[in-house]
Amino acid sequence: MYLDYFHRHSSMDQIYRQQILDHYQNPQNFGALENATHSATLENLSCGDKITIHTCIENDQISDISFEGEGCAICIASASLLTEEVLSKSTDTVANMTYDSIQDYLGITLSPSRIKCAHLALLTLQEALK
Amino acid sequence: MNFPLLKKNKKLHYLDSAATTHKPKEVVDRIKKFYTHENANVHRGIYDLSEHATQMYEEARKSIANFVHAKSEREIIFTSGTTDSINLVGYSWIWKNVFEGDTLLTSQMEHHSNFIPWQQAAKRKEHVSFEVVKLTDNYQLDLDDLEAKLKAHQPKLFAITHISNTLGTVNPIKEIVAIKERVSPHTKILIDGAQAVSHILVDVQDLGVDFYAFSGHKMYGPTGIGVLWAREEILTDTMSPYRYGGGMIRSVNISDSTWADLPEKFEGGTPNIAGAIGLNSAVEFIEKIGFSQIQSHEHTLIDYFFKKLDSYEHISLHGLKASKERIGVFSLTIPGVHPHDIAQILSNNNVAVRAGHHCTQILMRDVLNVVATIRVSFGIYTKKNDIDAFFKGIEDVFRLFPPS
Numbered sequence: 001m002y003l004d005y006f007h008r009h010s011s012m013d014q015i016y017r018q019q020i021l022d023h024y025q026n027p028q029n030f031g032a033l034e035n036a037t038h039s040a041t042l043e044n045l046s047c048g049d050k051i052t053i054h055t056c057i058e059n060d061q062i063s064d065i066s067f068e069g070e071g072c073a074i075c076i077a078s079a080s081l082l083t084e085e086v087l088s089k090s091t092d093t094v095a096n097m098t099y100d101s102i103q104d105y106l107g108i109t110l111s112p113s114r115i116k117c118a119h120l121a122l123l124t125l126q127e128a129l130k
Numbered sequence: 131m132n133f134p135l136l137k138k139n140k141k142l143h144y145l146d147s148a149a150t151t152h153k154p155k156e157v158v159d160r161i162k163k164f165y166t167h168e169n170a171n172v173h174r175g176i177y178d179l180s181e182h183a184t185q186m187y188e189e190a191r192k193s194i195a196n197f198v199h200a201k202s203e204r205e206i207i208f209t210s211g212t213t214d215s216i217n218l219v220g221y222s223w224i225w226k227n228v229f230e231g232d233t234l235l236t237s238q239m240e241h242h243s244n245f246i247p248w249q250q251a252a253k254r255k256e257h258v259s260f261e262v263v264k265l266t267d268n269y270q271l272d273l274d275d276l277e278a279k280l281k282a283h284q285p286k287l288f289a290i291t292h293i294s295n296t297l298g299t300v301n302p303i304k305e306i307v308a309i310k311e312r313v314s315p316h317t318k319i320l321i322d323g324a325q326a327v328s329h330i331l332v333d334v335q336d337l338g339v340d341f342y343a344f345s346g347h348k349m350y351g352p353t354g355i356g357v358l359w360a361r362e363e364i365l366t367d368t369m370s371p372y373r374y375g376g377g378m379i380r381s382v383n384i385s386d387s388t389w390a391d392l393p394e395k396f397e398g399g400t401p402n403i404a405g406a407i408g409l410n411s412a413v414e415f416i417e418k419i420g421f422s423q424i425q426s427h428e429h430t431l432i433d434y435f436f437k438k439l440d441s442y443e444h445i446s447l448h449g450l451k452a453s454k455e456r457i458g459v460f461s462l463t464i465p466g467v468h469p470h471d472i473a474q475i476l477s478n479n480n481v482a483v484r485a486g487h488h489c490t491q492i493l494m495r496d497v498l499n500v501v502a503t504i505r506v507s508f509g510i511y512t513k514k515n516d517i518d519a520f521f522k523g524i525e526d527v528f529r530l531f532p533p534s
């Protein structure tokens with residue numbers, strides 16, 4: 001039934017806990033990146049979230065990264081957290097990352113349509129590395 | 131009024147009736163009864179079960195013809211929904227009636243399903259142009275721009291929504307027809323009635339239009355069934371079928387085929403029989419309540435909604451204030467908070483609203499200048515406590531995202 005489905009997700013105060021709101025209001029690594037070697041932009045067609053990732057790859061490692069874009073709190077916070085998470089990781093590691101890692105560091109369970117918001121930044125980064 | 135889903139989910143505050151309405155017990159029971167006791171194909175068998183199914187299906191057509199005040203039930207074509215109805219015109223009518231040098235006209239407030247079919251028809255045909263009527267600052271169709279474009283282009287077709295699914299604006303169709311009669315009398319008018327048929331009385335003859343399209347699922351009926359109404363002479367004289375198959379032919383020869391009469395000519399393949407019969411129950415349900423009751427309920431809620439909204443200076447409304455020219459469909463934004471987050475917080479309060487572009491990207495981008503809004507919409511079952519729950523949820527939004 002509808003309500004059973006509903007209660008499998010995190011509660012509102014979990015979803016919008018302080019860490020996520022902080023990353024939304026003060027996103028880390030936000031802006032252009034002068035020394036970027038790879039960039040990509042992806043959009044979430046159903047809602048208009050839009051993320052651009054710039055990254056600098058040296059010796060197959062992410063040596064610098066930034067993002068720009070517009071979106072909901074989940075989308076922006078997840079992009080901000082991602083840029084912190086992947087810094088100095090190898091491109092192989094990033095290419096193999098899945099939504100599970102995002103869910104781990106976001107620490108919340110989202111409904112299918114919100115997963116798209118949270119997943120966008122990782123997909124954009126992976127696109128940039130292609 | 132018994133809506134089984136709402137009865138089972140007492141905590142749910144469903145404010146997304148513009149997307150689809152819930153179904154009253156009468157409709158659910160009717161469909162169940164059809165599959166349990168009456169199931170057979172139509173226009174095929176001479177056994178009793180099939181004769182009965184055919185009769186029910188054709189009774190549905192008659193009752194829908196009465197519902198929109200069509201001249202005859204031959205003018206009612208069953209489709210799978212508004213989108214399908216408009217595409218039927220977009221192929222079949224365009225094919226034999228629109229040629230080089232012609233223009234197709236629509237408006238900035240259209241749902242994609244009443245925009246893309248004309249845009250693409252214009253691209254498919256050589257040298258057919260596509261024009262779009264603007265809106266006024268008050269979110270209404272700009273009748274001066276309409277008159278100018280009708281005069282300048284003498285379009286073959288003007289396709290316009292009866293009620294905007296994003297703004298809630300009711301378009302003055304009779305006034306539009308009068309302008310057209312004056313400056314471009316040969317233009318045909320197609321109305322997208324998806325949002326209208328469950329909110330206001332529709333009389334296609336009185337409106338003076340040529341085509342009228344709507345969906346069952348937005349008027350308390352099932353999904354997968356819809357209607358195209360068109361004037362009989364247009365359907366017979368100027369339109370050929372574009373979907374070929376069983377049930378729509380008179381005779382088939384190797385070199386060519388001839389078509390059945392109206393309305394079968396446009397209903398190739400086994401139709402959505404249960405859908406049509408379920409839609410008939412939805413029509414009976416609406417008629418039993420009556421449009422004066424529906425409207426007074428809706429306008430009471432609209433007034434209540436605006437009274438509450440007035441105390442929130444940080445919520446922007448994209449649409450008309452309280453007025454007879456609107457229905458209970460409201461697009462709202464809160465500066466600094468993404469509509470997805472608003473909808474999520476409301477959802478956690480058991481309040482269901484839509485967030486997004488509502489399939490009206492032209493309107494969002496070129497008129498409202500936003501990427502998305504949340505949309506609150508009312509139905510026959512909406513109560514004041516649903517509106518209270520919405521504003522209670524909004525308090526949570528402001529708690530988590532304090533206005534700066």
Ligand SMILES: Cc1ncc(COP(=O)(O)O)c(C=O)c1O
Pocket residue numbers: 148149210211212213214241243244291293294295322324325345347489
């Ligand atoms: C104004 C309008 N036109 C057309 C449609 C398309 O209806 P359907 O998806 O039932 O074909 C909708 C539904 O969203 C609508 O609101």
